[in-house]
Amino acid sequence: MWVVFNLNAVKLSFPPLAHMHSSSRRASYHHGDLKAALIAAAEELIAESGTAHFTLRECARRAGVSPAAPAHHFGNLLGLLETLAALGFEELATRMEAGAEPGQSTPARIRAMWEAYVRVALQSPGRFRVTFGEKIRPSQSANAGLREAASRAFGLLQQEVARLPACAREPESILPQTVLFWSMVHGLAILLLDQRLNAFVPGEDAGAPMDTLGRAVLDQLERLCIEKSG
Secondary structure, X not given: OOOOOOXXXXXXXXXXXXXXXXXXXXXXXXXXXXXXXXXXXXHHHHHHHOOOOOOHHHHHHHHOOOOOHHHHHHOOHHHHHHHHHHHHHHHHHHHHHHHOOOOOOHHHHHHHHHHHXXXXXXXXXXXHHXXXXXXXXXXHOOOHHHHHHHHHHHHHHHHHHOOOHHHHHOXXXXXXXXXXXXXXXXXXXXHHHOOOOHHHOOHHHOOOHHHOHHHHHHHHHHHHHHHHOO
């Protein structure tokens, strides 16, 4: 028995090419770039309003995806924040390492690391605040990437401090000296980031405190390093 189809009665419709392309882009976005898009959205939101009221739902809304998407990739809010913090420590370590050029004296290399540290804070404020936020505890985290990135950043400074002659003679002073230097430069970064020093900078320079008072403070810190070289 033959079955005859009347092709004239069949209406075939195809979506417009533009629709097909946009669907393809959405599929690629959802399957390939979603995690990166969520990270970017989170950093935008945190840079705008901090972490106090930051939520996964708001992050998903900013990225234009399902409210369940962030949990799928990061588990929970802390998981997302720890991912951002790991990126923050990685950026910090990379910039610190790049700033300390071979051939420089140890104090000069440490100073270059400090300047890189402050510039990271000023150029990536949202990520920097998350990296050192109250919810981030690298040593207690299950996120191996966070633990490793934090250790690398601190280790770079500690390695240079260990080369200072005074610290080389007294190895037990290396850790406290590293913590002291880290604390001082971190305090400077926060003060500049929050614009707490602007009142002490001449009016014409108030817009660029890192290039005026910030540099002067780093010069003073470098002198401390030189004293430690004795």
